[in-house]
Amino acid sequence: IGYTNGRVISTRDAREGDYVVVIGKIGGEGTGVIAWDFGDKLLGKVPRDVIEHARSFIYDVSIVKTALAIKDYVNTMHDATEGGILQALREVASASGKDIVVLEKAFYIDEEVKRITSAVNVDPLRLLSSGCIVATVTPGYLDSLLNELKKHGIRHSVVGRVTRGEGRVIIKGDSGETITIIDSDIVDEIYKLWNK
Known part of the structure; x- marks a missing residue:
């Protein structure tokens, strides 16, 4: 292709x-899909203006500009689609033969x-997340990557580290548990939602 x-x-x-850096919404x-397909179920629980604004989220699913902006700093990039950000982390961990601790x-x-x-x-971490990227970056390039993201006004979270392991995602609490x-x-x- x-x-x-x-x-x-x-x-x-x-x-x-x-x-490990998560980039995007x-x-x-x-x-966005929920706001469109289940808007009637949301009324009364969520204000109408929030629902209307959320509907625009499905139009912001391209990762091309972000990927091009960060390509010089990262070792790995993977877009988060079905299964959400946790599935994308799982796919990076599994493909790399490493654990990811977040x-x-x-x-x-x-x-x-x-x-x-x-x-x-x-759970938003297990929900369709096209437009969001999981990236890994060596410590020496982390500041450069974060500066590039800030320069472009791209939201991001540093969520964890890659460790020796066998392709798992390990989620830790505040106390390290x-x-x-x-x-x-x-x-x-x-x-x-559709099963209900």
Whole structure:
């Protein structure tokens, strides 16, 4: 489908010691879908203006400009689609043969996403997230990457590190306790709504 004469950045090149950065709106795509398809169920739980604004999220799903802005700083890039940001982290970990350890509270989630996902009882970290990128970056390039993201006004969260392991995502709490270990693929939360 194409060719490159430059460096290829793949999903499998996360290195032990890399920082893990989530770039873009977590759960934005899924929140937009919920606002369109389940807007009537949201009324009374979420203000109409929040629902209307959330509908615009499904138009912001391209990662091309962001990927081009950060390509010189990262070891790995992977777009978060079905299964959300946690599935994207799982795919990077699995492809790289490393564990990814993240802090539960480190993920920045927009207020509209929080309100809508809470109203329908879905986890934004396990929700359609096209337009969001998982990237890994060596410590020496972290500041440069973060400066580039700030320069372009792109939201981001440094959520964890890549460690030696076997392809798992390990979610830690504030005290360092393990909350969840993800070692298999995730079913997207959006399906729960249609199953009801």
